[in-house]
Amino acid sequence: MNLTSLAWLALAAYGAHILEEYTFDWRNWARAVMKLPVEWSDFYVTNALVVVLGAVQAELAETWPLAPLAYAALMIINAIFFHILPFLRSGGRFSPGLATALILFFPVAIAMWRRAWGDNVLDVGTAALAVVTGALLMAYPVVMLNLRSKSYFRQDRP
Template sequence: MPLTLSSAPSCLSSTMNERFSTSSPLGRSVFWLCLLAYGLHVIEEYDLGWQPWAVEVLGLPVTWGDFFITNGFGVVPLGLLAGSLGWSVPAASLLLPGVMLVNMVGFHILPTISTGLYSPGLISALVLFLPLGGWCVITAFRHHRRALLLAMPVSVLLMAFPVVMLKLKPLLAFG
């Protein structure tokens, strides 16, 4: 069948459905790739000094211990959950890419723009979080819209939780 103006939209729609399919090879592995991307992101943050940057630039009273606890007991289990469940429970699995995108915007893009200083982790956020998280959001928008609408605000809350704990630490921590 020749490509005509009338067939172009359905042709494009078919291509988009294949590209953003939960059953495609990428669709089946995307959450594991998100976990790998987060691991690489943490390496960039650690090697390039995110903790001292966050103390000086963001005014967060964060230690490397806080950083490792948050990533080890927050992000890693979330990634294992997302990878294991995949698209069978999209509201749960979408929390990982949601957290990635919130992290990218809130801890890297906006601080870099507002201060003019490089935020350690910005490179991996742009190169890994943006395409993987973006793919997940587009795919969820096409196939699991309700799950996306639930997962995104919960992702914001998950990223806010350690920040709130850090801010409350001087007031509530024992010793």
């Protein structure tokens, strides 16, 4: 399978992941386990952006392999830091999204990186930039969630 096909598959995997999170009440889990001040509207907007980014990275895969590699990094970072580690730290409390993270994210993301390696479009610089980009994409909504309660960012003040 080529990198473009894998990139589209990654978007499909993310769609299944979003469905699992929604179905098993990710919002209340994130509030209880991760102490994130999240609402369902945050979930919807953030995941809409993830879907848009998924389509963009799949379209760019052939000409800019950094895009799907960053998306693959985002998937792995999400799986590890937002599902596996919280699951372990909480003593095995189910994390909505854990199943798709394990069953879909790891195989698809690893396949994307292996395909890029096989196509000779992966070097140390690209790998580092992809991981940093994936980490920044994962951190961005979390940082914004935490900033919005700060007085400077509140729009309900005079």
